[in-house]
Amino acid sequence: MVRTHGLKKHFKDPKLGIKKAVDGIDISAAPGRIFGLLGVNGAGKTTVLRMLSTVIKPTEGTASVADFDVVQDAAKVRRNIGFMSNSTALYGRLTSREVIEYFGTLYGLEGSHLADRMKYVIDKLAIEEFIDRQCDKLSTGQKQRVSIARTILHDPPVLFFDEPTAGLDVVTSQTVMEFIEEARDLGKTVIFSTHIMSEVDRLCDDIAVIHDGVIVATGNPQTMKDLTGEKNLEKAFLQLVKFESGYVSNRTAGQ
Amino acid sequence: MNDTYKIARKELREMFRDKRVKFGAFVMPIFLVMMMVQLFGFIMSAAKGATKSTIYFVGMKTDMSKMFETSGMMVLSVPTVEEGKDMIKKDHAKMVLEIKPPKPDGQVIINAFYDPKQQLAQIELSAIQQALNQQNKKALITTLNEKGIPEAAAEQMKLVPQQVEVGTKGAGELIVGFLPYLIVLFAFSGGMSMASDLVAGEKDKNTLETLLITPVSRNDIVLGKVFALSTVCFLSSLSCVVGLFLASVLKTPGSSEMFKDGFGVTPIAVATIILLLLPLVAMFGSLLIAISSYARNPREAQTYLALVNFLVILPAVFSQVIGLTDLASKLWINAVPVLNSANNIRNALLGKTDWLGVGITVGIGTVLAGIAIWAAVYLFNREEVLIRV
Numbered sequence: 001m002v003r004t005h006g007l008k009k010h011f012k013d014p015k016l017g018i019k020k021a022v023d024g025i026d027i028s029a030a031p032g033r034i035f036g037l038l039g040v041n042g043a044g045k046t047t048v049l050r051m052l053s054t055v056i057k058p059t060e061g062t063a064s065v066a067d068f069d070v071v072q073d074a075a076k077v078r079r080n081i082g083f084m085s086n087s088t089a090l091y092g093r094l095t096s097r098e099v100i101e102y103f104g105t106l107y108g109l110e111g112s113h114l115a116d117r118m119k120y121v122i123d124k125l126a127i128e129e130f131i132d133r134q135c136d137k138l139s140t141g142q143k144q145r146v147s148i149a150r151t152i153l154h155d156p157p158v159l160f161f162d163e164p165t166a167g168l169d170v171v172t173s174q175t176v177m178e179f180i181e182e183a184r185d186l187g188k189t190v191i192f193s194t195h196i197m198s199e200v201d202r203l204c205d206d207i208a209v210i211h212d213g214v215i216v217a218t219g220n221p222q223t224m225k226d227l228t229g230e231k232n233l234e235k236a237f238l239q240l241v242k243f244e245s246g247y248v249s250n251r252t253a254g255q
Numbered sequence: 256m257n258d259t260y261k262i263a264r265k266e267l268r269e270m271f272r273d274k275r276v277k278f279g280a281f282v283m284p285i286f287l288v289m290m291m292v293q294l295f296g297f298i299m300s301a302a303k304g305a306t307k308s309t310i311y312f313v314g315m316k317t318d319m320s321k322m323f324e325t326s327g328m329m330v331l332s333v334p335t336v337e338e339g340k341d342m343i344k345k346d347h348a349k350m351v352l353e354i355k356p357p358k359p360d361g362q363v364i365i366n367a368f369y370d371p372k373q374q375l376a377q378i379e380l381s382a383i384q385q386a387l388n389q390q391n392k393k394a395l396i397t398t399l400n401e402k403g404i405p406e407a408a409a410e411q412m413k414l415v416p417q418q419v420e421v422g423t424k425g426a427g428e429l430i431v432g433f434l435p436y437l438i439v440l441f442a443f444s445g446g447m448s449m450a451s452d453l454v455a456g457e458k459d460k461n462t463l464e465t466l467l468i469t470p471v472s473r474n475d476i477v478l479g480k481v482f483a484l485s486t487v488c489f490l491s492s493l494s495c496v497v498g499l500f501l502a503s504v505l506k507t508p509g510s511s512e513m514f515k516d517g518f519g520v521t522p523i524a525v526a527t528i529i530l531l532l533l534p535l536v537a538m539f540g541s542l543l544i545a546i547s548s549y550a551r552n553p554r555e556a557q558t559y560l561a562l563v564n565f566l567v568i569l570p571a572v573f574s575q576v577i578g579l580t581d582l583a584s585k586l587w588i589n590a591v592p593v594l595n596s597a598n599n600i601r602n603a604l605l606g607k608t609d610w611l612g613v614g615i616t617v618g619i620g621t622v623l624a625g626i627a628i629w630a631a632v633y634l635f636n637r638e639e640v641l642i643r644v
Binding site for chain 1: 265269468
């Protein structure tokens, strides 16, 4: 379970003053469901995920992950989450085996438990053929499989995916999405941040649309369409974030 | 297994696979020291050879010119002074001597023509002056003997150099001149190439966030990185001593001149160097990680590192010439960071370890290392380590 209440994150910018990246959001994600966090670039999705994964502290508000407070019990939160994004890189000079083993030890896995979990993820993601190859020499798809292995090795109950398919080809994207679906079926709490509406339609049970740091709508893909009167989720999303044709040029002129 | 150790082990594994570390931190200091031994050995041989070089006399050979031949110099003739000068201008001759006819009082004037910009010519001039002094002294003693005056009258005050053995056997003066500089320099630059990768590079490549999301505390992560980088700095620095040892074992032309009295670096000196290096590399390793944590990206980190490198080079360079001043023996010099380590390494190599100086240096180094570690931990714990834009 993941819950936030009035979660805010304000950054101090030496030139622009206070920047409200996230300004009071309330979300609730349940086990066995995929919660989609939708928003354009810069909407605040990554900042929310970073607060939930304890990398940065909230300016205000509360959040709990797997029943642990992200500020008070940060280490326990981290022990119970897996985090993956498309931009997450691997250590190029280490082999796939070394990367997986390294993160396993950082999550406290040792001895036969570590060996068993490694065997499980290596078999499941078909990593064996390149397990002893340095990560620098892997293809994008192979790297993504190793990233998934690293994410699930410690079997966390909560998984965060920050635009995990952005920039990936169709085949690799398919692997990632199948993995997310399987995680849901295994009863994991999944938070999935994206702006690709076809993936939202396919994967998300619950969604929240975030824009300029605030949530502008919550529900599921169908309620978003009903709310806006659009048949297409992408158009519904654009309406929710108040997209207008010529948006960029008007905004530039206004400035 | 301790989390700091896990992080350090992984960083070391990655660094030892990096060509920049292999060459920059280990091969380079070994190669550089071996090359310097060759170079200095060659210079020493050349300087000695200059005292046995060729000098030209104007006109036919005389008794005077034969005297120089007996002192080991090769003596040749040149017809005229002008031709002799011409040879000097064309760098065909370093020294041309013109012996004038004896004056009524018997004194013989010898004009020595040479190019003052030529260092070898100046060395030859000194050698000739020395040979003439000996000849003059012989003549004076003969005259005194003929008149029944004791020989001591020719030299009423005679200087007799007596060497006093201070400390244990040490390395040669030339080795002591450059080795402390390189040891201290590589304690910093050995880790410099990798420092920007360890935090700023991880930020750039998006691996830092993955690491920060693990249950390992940020303190453990940064201390693991500091420990790994300090280890590379330490090994890079010690590679200089390895290079010196290899140069002495391989017995190349240059090294045979430099190590004619043996390797010279005693086990006590090596132990002292290690003792002095430990706080120094801890300070450098932490400083490098602090800079890497502060920088937005590896390029920015490299810019800061290049500037800080000068702060290390300056005192290190001064340590090369500190022997020309009386500062090396001053107690306060042990309070100057970097220079204190280099100076005490110098003393250790000379076989004259000053244990009070070593103690002060290690003490001050430990305090500074503590401050640098605190700075690295502080900067790494800030949110800006990941999101500073």
